[in-house]
Amino acid sequence: MSNKQAKEAEDPMGKATIAVEDLYHIQDTYFPTNPDDKISKLQKESDLALNLLDSVPQEQRKSPLQRATYEYLRGKILxxxxxxxxxxxxHLSKAVKLNPSLADAWLCLGNCIWKKGDLSSAKNCFTLALSKGPNKKILCQLSMLERRMAQGTENEAELVEESxxxxxEAITLDVKDGNSWYNLGNACLxxxxxxxxxxxxxxxxxSKAYQNAEKDDRMKSNPDLYFNCxxxxxxxxxxxxxxxGFEAAALKDPGLNATEKVQKMVNLLDKLENMLRGHARSKRLASLSSSLAAVNLNxxxxxxxxxxxxxxxxxAVAVVGKVLFFIKHDDVAPLYYLLCDSNQICFILSVYxxxxxxIKEGDQLTLLEPYYRHFDFSWKEKGLTSKKIVNNFNLPICLPSIKELREVIIYAIKLSSILY
Incomplete structure (x- = not known):
């Protein structure tokens, strides 16, 4: 315990302040299987924090500054x-009226009003809080709020860029703060x-921002970081x-839909693998690919x-391919297509x-400078065996083996790569 914390623990207001910090630590790190258990725990701990706050003698609540701190802590607990x-x-409104320089109270008031749905007023609170001086927590909250305010607007991309x-800006104030990096990762996503x-x-x-966030030990208890990454x-x-990553998120917060994400991913890989298997020896390939060798290249x-x-x-390489099928799946990106080249070799094309x-079935595509990826899921080498993943997520399926996936080839190309 630092000297400051030891001093705070000696007086009633200091004890109440520590209790509030502990209360918010529970909010940020406690994720039981039943969400109602978290509410019950927060209710219990908030009652204890309020009792500590009420134990502050009246003579320590008389001055405007003391009263502002009292009102701020009470509002934050609630x-x-x-x-x-x-x-x-x-209570938070009283705090900022009594002491307009109390930036933490403005921050907390903004969060409270945000819950009410009054986003513009919440932004005013964060802006007023920042006027008291640069603050990484306030900048992160303002960034989050701007992303929320951007939803459904005509200038959505512009507002997200502000976010x-x-x-x-928050990162420049503390380059080692994991929460600031996490917030940047969310904004870029x-x-x-x-x-x-x-x-x-x-x-x-x-991805880079999330990796930096993970370097901060305090972020290891944040399941959303693992989920978003x-x-x-x-x-x-x-x-x-x-x-x-989804496995880690599920273990930290069972309430996240990580199992559903894993299920969709495995289904997608199964579909890609089955597409390759089903058409690798198709009799149609010879006729479909016959015209590809005659395509002129720059x-x-x-x-x-x-x-x-x-x-x-x-x-400086180009591959000419014929589109056999568009492979439908649940996510918006990337788009997947089954193609064959002039040697009648089937492959998967992924496009952003x-x-x-x-792109339509039957189209002839010239892929300029394609990015080649050969997927090889070595589960045992990575410590992620099929059995482990299936058990953790209770999936009634078997993941594809290394042998089954050895021919899965993915290309990630830019839009310009198919316009030649």
């Missing part, structure tokens, strides 16, 4: 629950969706990382087939940044 409570707003800028779900760089920025990895097609590109590609970006009706 606001610990997920639903809006007018009593909490009343990203405030998230970055939101930007990925509102700008059309095609920009790989947004996903990569989000797994979501990004799913869209980046880093399926092994996504599976382990002299800047070397013609190649799937079996000649190297892992990663294949510069286009509408589902842009």
């Amino acid at each position: 606001d610990v629950f997920p639903d809006y409570r007018k009593e909490a707003e009343d 990203i800028q405030h998230a970055k 939101t930007s990925f969706f509102v700008t059309g779900a095609w920009d790989h760089s947004k996903l990569q920025q989000s 797994a979501t990004v990895n799913k869209y980046l097609e880093n399926y092994e990382r996504a599976l382990s 002299s800047s590109y070397k013609r190649a087939t799937i079996d000649l590609l190297l892992d990663g970006l294949n510069k 940044g286009i509408h589902s009706d842009t």
Whole structure:
């Protein structure tokens, strides 16, 4: 315990302050299987915190500053629950009137009003709080609120960009703060969706921010961090990382729908694998691919087939393919297609940044500088055996074996790559 904490623990107001901090620690880290258990625990601990606050002698509540602190702590205790409570707003409003310089009270009041649905007033509170001086917590809340306010507006992408800028400002105040990095990751992930779900760089920025957030030990108790990071990895097609991330999130908070996400991912991989299996020896391939060799290419590109590609970006290389099927699945990105090349080799093409009706079955595509990925799910080497994942998520399925997935090939290409 630091000297400051020891001093706080000696007086009633200090004890109440510590109790409030402990109360919010429960809010941030306690995720029982039954959500009602969390509400019950918060109710019990908030009652104890209120009793401690009421034990503060009247003579220590007389000055405007003392009274403001008392009202702030009381409002914050009452606001610990997920639903809006007018009593909490009343006490917090009194606190900022008694001491307009109390930035934490403005922050808490903004959060309280946000629950009521008055987003513009909540933003005013955060802005007033920031006027008292730079504060990473307030910047993060303002960033979150801006993303919420952006939903459904005509300038949604612009507002989300403002959210990203405030998230970055918070990081400049404390580059080691995991919550600020986590908030930036969320902002970049939101930007990925509102700008059309095609920009790989947004996903990569989000992933990097989440990785930095994980370096802060305080964030290890945040299940949403693991869940959101797994979501990004799913869209980046880093399926092994996504599976382990959803697993970690589910263990920390059973209330998250991580099991559903895993189920969808495994179903998708099964579908891709079955598509390849089902058409690899199709008699139609010879007639479908017969015209591909005659397609003229720009002299800047070397013609190649799937079996000649190297892992990663294949510069100055082009692959000509015929679209056999559009593979439907539940997520917005990427889009998956089954193609064959001039050697009658089937492969999966994944594309970001286009509408589902842009590419049609029967189309001939020239893939410029394709990015090659060969999926090999070595579950045992990674410590994520099929049995472990199935048991943890209670899935009535078997994950594909390494052998079954050895031919799954994915391309991630930019829109310009198919317009040649």
